Amino acid sequence: MVRQAIKWVKANQDLLIDISDQIWEFAELGLEEYKSSKLLIKTLNEAGFSVKSNVADMSTAFYADYGKGKPVIGILGEYDALPGLSQKALPFREVLTEGAPGHGCGHNLLGVGSLGAALAVKEAIDTGDVKGNIRFYGCPAEETFNSKGYMIREGLFDDVDIAMTWHPDNFNRLNLMSSLAVNSVVFKFHGRTAHAAGDPQNGRSALDAVELMNIGANFMREHMLPDARLHYVITKGGDAPNVVPAEAEVYYFVRAPERHQVEELYTRLINVAKGATLMTETTMEIDFLSGMYNTMYTEVVSDVISNSMRNVGAPRFNKDDKIFANELKKSMPKDSLEGFYRLIPPEMMEMAKAIFSQPLNKIIIPPIGKGKVDPGSTDVADISWKVPLGEFTTACEAMGSPGHSWQNVATSGMSIGHKGMLTAAKILAISALDFMRNPDLVEKASKEHDHTHKDNPYISPLPEGLKPPYHRLKK
Ligand SMILES: [Zn+2]
Structure with missing residues (x-):
């Protein structure tokens, strides 16, 4: 079954790459992801998912279900771009459309990697291998505000047993750090x-x-x-x-x-x-x-994902990818890996230096960062307080590429990003299947989450009656 899901992603990689490239070109800002969400919805509809669009007061938010009963496994997708980062898929600065947004956080890959996983799990449900409900969440505007918080407030996560997500990154690694x-x-x-x-x-x-x-x-x-x-x-x-x-x-x-x-x-x-x-x-x-909240991962979910990462392995980059990444490295700040060095325990320092000197991350990094705080914020955090959640990253960027950069726009629109995205789809799919096959794992995750939040429940940080900030969008 695991093999089948991996095979499905491989067999359908051209479809996934095409959708990702289209969203890369749309490069729509938060709350304005009309074409991007429409394309994802169309694909899910055609695959037989039942889609509920225009949810939680946001026209680009939606969710799509396939299967029935328990467990309900939610996979989070995002698809918003960043202002002013338009860039061609080239290893040097060349603007695609002057002043336009670009996918500097790789959310075109994020949305479609998650989509690929949901579709692969659907295949396993169809063959009767597993039971349960796979749900894809179309979450707008991650970069600007807490769209996921609105979706929680609407009750859209009330029946979810496990939630999982991923993010494009320099590295293949399990996310263990909290966020602010x-x-x-x-x-x-x-x-x-x-x-x-x-x-x-x-x-x-x-x-x-x-x-x-x-x-x-x-x-x-x-x-x-x-x-x-x-x-x-x-x-x-x-x-x-x-x-x-x-x-x-x-x-x-x-x-x-x-x-x-x-x-x-x-x-x-x-x-x-x-x-x-x-x-x-x-x-x-x-x-x-x-x-928004700080992120709190549920260990049981992290362990399942970690296991899947080892099963799938790192993306396999070729010579052209390395040449591209090496060229990109010339434009990067010298100390861009400083934040990662600080996470590395002394006994891993030699290995880390060897990994960091490569143009691309070719192996799965052993778990690091537990107990540390990433100084950014994300609305994935709110989901982590609501239901058991795990998250990981795959290498979709050149080593040392800073967050929200034109360098990331470049790799999000070519084979380096595509390979990281397909790897993520496989990891998410087999993790979801793991939970669907093993109800005891779902129960363990739920117990751990309940225990962590028994005196510390999720209370929406959004004041009552607050609406998504459409009024702040630039005309
Ligand atoms: Zn992001």
Whole structure:
């Protein structure tokens, strides 16, 4: 059965590569993935899945079921691109469409690798080898906000037994690191306009409030947990120096290892913003865009995935792939692997150096990173609090390629990315089959998850009634 699933992915690799390349070309931003989601839905419909589209108040969110009964295995797919990263599938910088988005996080591969797994599991259900329900989740806008949190709030994960996902990366490895919980919020200040030279005494500058808030926040940094993070950009600051700005806004991320720490910092930040309104005689409103948890993997799921990774093996890159990756390496920052070096225990350092000196990762990296925190955030974390979840990465990028880079856009649209994606599809498929064949594994995972969250249940970080932030999309 394991062989059959692997065979299915091999036999259908041209179809999967074609879908992935189309989504790579669409390169649609979060919440605007209309063509990408339509193509995935069409493929799932044609394969006989029952699709529910337009879910959880998002027109590009959907899920697709095949099979029936228990267990329900959910595989997560994403397909949003990043702004300004348009790039041809070439090993040097050459823009495909000026100013357009690009798949700098490889979510074209992510969505289609997961799709391939769901289709391969469907074949096993059809032949009567396994029983249960395989479900593909089409999750929009991973890069920008917590779409998965909305899907959870809608009850779409209530009957799920196991969830799994993967991500394109430099390496083939099991994800064991946690991620930072986050709130992303826009503070909007309202003042009173005036001629900045003619009657300044009548003006109350909203931009002053933004600047004073930022000063307060920067002083607050001194008194935060070392692992917490605070970043902001001014998204509106006025139009002309001779007009006192009546409207200004600043967009913040507040991150910390635990959800309650984010909430504490966020409360302090609101006080800083209130202080700024007092100083400037302005008013302030909060546009809460998103909140997410930290990731907590369930060990039983991680173990099943780890086993599947060893069964499938690493992607097999050829000479042309190596030449391409070596060429790309010339444009990369020298210290781009620094973060990984910090994860390597001393006894593995020699091996790590040998792996890191290669243009592409050709082996499965032994499990590393447990107990450490990746300083990014993802809405996969919310799923991990809701149901037992495991995640892994496969090598779809040249060694040393930074996250969200044009270099990743390049490899996501050619054979290096394709090979990593097909490897991921196989790993996900045989892991799902493992759970479908062994109800005791499902039960063990569920017990472990229940135990971890018994005093620490998932409470949606999204304030009641909050809608997905369509109003923030650029016109
Ligand atoms: Zn990503």
